[in-house]
Amino acid sequence: MKKIEQLNALGINPRKEYFWNLPVSKLVEHTLQRKQGVLTSTGALACDTGEFTGRSPKDKYIVKDSVTEDSIWWGNVNHPFSTEDFDNLYNRVTAFLSDREIYIKDAQAGSKKEYQLNVRVITETPWQSLFVNNLFLRPSKKELETFEHEWLILAAPEFKADPEIDKTRQHNFTIINFTKKVILIGGSAYTGEIKKGIFTILNYILPHDKNVLSMHCSANIGKDGKTAVFFGLSGTGKTTLSADPSRALIGDDEHGWDSENVFNFEGGCYAKCVNLSEEKEPQIFSAVRFGTLLENVRFYEGSDIVDYDNIQVTENTRAAYPINFIDNAKNPSIGGAPTNIFFLTCDAFGVLPPISKLTVGQAMYHFISGYTAKVAGTEAGITEPQTTFSACFGEPFLPLHPTKYAELLGKKLKENNVNVWLVNTGWSGGAYGIGERIKLSYTRAMIIAALDGKLDQVDYLKHTVFGLQMPIECEGVPSNILNPKNTWENPQKYDETAEKLAAQFNENFKMYQSFANGEIRSGAPKVAVNLEKA
CATH class of the missing domain: 3.90.228.20 (Phosphoenolpyruvate Carboxykinase; domain 3)
Structure with missing residues (x-):
């Protein structure tokens, strides 16, 4: 199926350019051209996530239907959302994305092949696509030729929900639909919502269906x-x-444990970098180079050198980089x-x-x-x-x-x-x-x-x-x-x-x-x- 047909099948009818699986250099270039980020002295790309500099737990929902009604732990953590309201909001988000430049990144979650999920992430900005590239597993060129996604993530930070129409608490939301295998993210550019959305999926599928323990560790x-x-x-x-x-x-950060192995869910790290120094955390410090995405950091005045002690925007400053930027990372990311x-x-x-x-x-x-x-x-x-x-x-x-x-x-x-x-x-x-x-x-x-x-x-x-x-x-x-x-x-x-x-x-x-x-x-x-x- 042609790429445009694949987008049409999702309800997206692009009226502007769309970019599919761009390499890191192009994603950085597009971000700089659009003045959405700047390069630091080490070559990393620094971007701001805007209004939200962290997750918004009260605005995370799970669609309540015949699949999830009796299995989800409903309450303070998991808030129910109706199928009808999800479908309406999905249609509004896809219509919105149809009028935007969009970036599509195909990725995988789960280092052990038996449990690997193919995920397609469609974002509004090139630097969000860079985040997906860095944090998840990167399919080979050959795998991309025949790639079919199992899960879809639509991330539209500029789309603001109307609580009266969309039945959300406020203008931002993350909604997981286990039946349709879709995550909708809107109103927030904080990339951690993408990362933790996938983690939530695996926290359901692996223990519930596969007898695999999912772990935040x-x-x-x-x-x-x-x-x-x-x-x-x-x-x-x-x-x-x-x-x-x-x-x-x-x-x-995220792993599974089956009958034989502990295996990483991700292909990268999303490290806190407040007070980061070469002396205290040399591995993370040296990983901040070209290809790394820095979020919400500030610079020493008049320079392009990051001041990691500056928490003017948030204490939750982050660095997102591929795991192979760490010298002693194991490849593949699997142990006994x-x-x-x-x-x-x-x-x-x-x-x-x-x-x-x-x-x-x-x-x-x-x-x-x-x-x-x-x-x-x-x-x-x-x-x-x-x-x-x-x-x-x-x-x-x-x-x-x-x-x-x-x-x-x-x-x-x-x-x-x-x-x-x-x-x-x-x-x-x-x-x-x-x-x-x-x-x-x-x-x-x-x-x-x-x-x-x-x-x-x-x-x-x-x-x-x-x-x-x-x-x-x-x-x-x-x-x-x-x-x-x-x-x-x-x-x-x-x-x-x-x-x-x-x-x-x-x-x-x-x-x-x-x-x-x-x-x-x-x-x-x-x-x-x-x-x-x-």
Whole structure:
């Protein structure tokens, strides 16, 4: 079928130019010609995403129909949208795109061929098409000759929905239709909506249909062929700790785990670059070159040199680049089943051990909890540490109930005899403002010891509240910090703080309790006294 006929079949009847699978150099050239971006001193393309510099979770919908009605986890995360309203909005978006220059990029998601999705992404701007090229898998020239898409994404940032007509909350929207295999994005140029739209799709298809666990995590592999997986919310050190020059990077954000392998969903990285420096994150720093897309950054005055400390537009500045821009990236992005899994948390209360080993039940419980803490100053109005829970370390992208993912994790842990570690990259000796941040060098030493099997040879002590197994020694780490209670001046104050944090875990878990099996519930901390809700 001719290209124009393929567009017509989608309801797009182009009255202006359309550009199909342009190479990187042309996408950059078109962006510069249209004055939609500028080149930086390293050759990267810098663009602004406009009104939205991050995702808009309240404006993400899933079409509710016979396919999704009984399988989607409806509620605060997944908002229903009717089939009729979707069809009307689809027709309005395609009519809008028919009057615009458009860029078509054919891409793939899923490094393991058995689960690979062919995706066609139609965008209004050339730099959005560059983003798609960088973040997803790039089909070969031969594959493109016979490419047929399974999923379609229409991204029209200049199209503003009318809530009265279109039944959206406001003018921007992301709507997923699992039956028609379409994602509609409008009113926002933030490219993360494209990336996370595909992730949401895979989070439904793989666990629901293929018995494959989808994971919001990074993964790397050692010279010994052993795979490690790192889960963690923003600020916990996931990117820093998984970027190990002695280990090959499988991927930094989204993976699947089937009966044999951990495999990357993507073909690139979408790295935060606030405060980026060559000293702190050399791999990301060196990846910012020609072909990389930078979003919402600012420059040193009178220059084309990026000032990564400048958060004038947003703290969520980003760099999107192909994974092969990282020197030690594994190709293809596939490893074996993990030997070690690390749950990273930045505990600002100083309660959790720097490293502890989890039972399968505890692993499922902490996975479904997805805990970290925000410290004072990270957001307006936060004056003391606050707990943050995000189910499965990626709640906004879960179309299924979190217990589905937790149960599948537990099954795979048993089948593969995996070690699961909870690693606290936060505080010790007291809460934020009193204690001290655990040294990065200590955290690295503990992770290396776990990866090398050295923590299999030591004795453990059980945490009295959380029931976690704490090693009593670890090479390269002072033994006194391994039990957090030892680092507090007032042990009684530690016990009180630990019980308050445990109570918050249990309060958060109430929403999952009736769906969770006994093994997941067994992983909960034990609160000894009745506490007021913290």
